[in-house]
Amino acid sequence: MGPVIVITGTPGTGKSSHATRLVEESPVPLQHINVGEWVKERGWYEEFDEEWQSYTVDEDKLLDELEPIVAGGGIILDWHTCEVFPERWADLVVVLRCDHSRLWERLEKRNYPLKKIQENNEAEIMQVVLEEARASYPPEIVVELKSESTEDLEANIGRIVDWIVAWKRDRASE
Numbered sequence: 001m002g003p004v005i006v007i008t009g010t011p012g013t014g015k016s017s018h019a020t021r022l023v024e025e026s027p028v029p030l031q032h033i034n035v036g037e038w039v040k041e042r043g044w045y046e047e048f049d050e051e052w053q054s055y056t057v058d059e060d061k062l063l064d065e066l067e068p069i070v071a072g073g074g075i076i077l078d079w080h081t082c083e084v085f086p087e088r089w090a091d092l093v094v095v096l097r098c099d100h101s102r103l104w105e106r107l108e109k110r111n112y113p114l115k116k117i118q119e120n121n122e123a124e125i126m127q128v129v130l131e132e133a134r135a136s137y138p139p140e141i142v143v144e145l146k147s148e149s150t151e152d153l154e155a156n157i158g159r160i161v162d163w164i165v166a167w168k169r170d171r172a173s174e
């Protein structure tokens with residue numbers, strides 16, 4: 001059985017880019033779950049908020065549906081929030097960080113409404129997701145990683161792969 005790795009961070013910090021690379025590089029098979037996409041595709045939401053252009057997630061449904069999948073291990077949970085997931089699910093929580101002006105450019109390229117860019121930009125400055133991760137999981141499993149360049153991305157993947165190798169070794173010797 002593989003580990004459950006949560007990759008979180010403000011929208012645009014590079015969660016999906018990291019998850020995609022990690023699936024390719026991981027020494028154990030991992031399934032990438034882009035939780036936001038699953039919410040949309042599988043209807044795990046209560047409504048679509050026009051003003052914020054986002055879905056109001058049905059958290060009970062999401063947890064019920066994900067529980068048996070996560071229980072099998074070998075999962076990357078890719079989402080901009082992590083406090084919803086039960087603490088027991090995660091073996092590692094990666095919080096991606098990005099300089100806010102760079103993040104602004106990335107979000108502008110996606111044609112996000114200005115209000116949404118501002119909200120996300122502010123959340124990154126206030127390190128909302130990092131605080132959320134620290135409040136929700138034991139400190140030893142929360143790792144903050146910079147995601148501003150492709151060099152950062154490659155270095156981060158290397159670190160996570162090393163962590164998986166150690167995780168596997170620890171399990172084998174138990």
Ligand SMILES: Nc1ncnc2c1ncn2[C@@H]1O[C@H](COP(=O)(O)OP(=O)(O)OP(=O)(O)O)[C@@H](O)[C@H]1O
Nearest residue numbers: 011012013014015016017106147148149150152153
């Ligand atoms: N470390 C990085 N170096 C260079 N470009 C990056 C890096 N991380 C992300 N990007 C770029 O930023 C954009 C957003 O990346 P990505 O879609 O992976 O972010 P995300 O956090 O998954 O966003 P969302 O939460 O909206 O799904 C993409 O164009 C991606 O190529």
